[in-house]
Amino acid sequence: MGWLRDPADHFAPQADPVEEVGVCVKQIQEKAGVSQSTASQFMSVLQRAGLVESTRIGQWTYYRRNRERIAALPGLLSASL
Structure with missing residues (x-):
């Protein structure tokens, strides 16, 4: 998630462009080893879990953070405790 x-x-x-579609799963795989x-x-x-969104282009899937869902996490966690 940090990457x-x-x-x-x-x-x-x-x-x-990563800003529009996210990062290709192949790059994530290579970086994570x-x-x-x-x-x-x-x-x-x-x-x-709603933390990332995906975009499919051809045979590849690209991922980017779901900023809105991540920003809502503190409220979701405190409401469930």
């Missing part, structure tokens, strides 16, 4: 906060600082440039299936599964969990 996705400032993707231009943590990932190499890609064909599709895990298999592509592991990276995809992890990002899928974050997506189901």
Whole structure:
């Protein structure tokens, strides 16, 4: 999640702009040093939790932080305690 906060600082440039579509799962996989299936599964969990949003372009999936959901987390957590 920290890498996705400032993707231009943590990932190499890609064909599709990270500001618009997010970071390609392939780049996340390479940076994390895990298999592509592991990276995809992890990002899928974050997506189901609403913490990231995905965009599919061709065969690749791109992820970016869901800033609104992340900003709402403190309120959601305090309401559930």
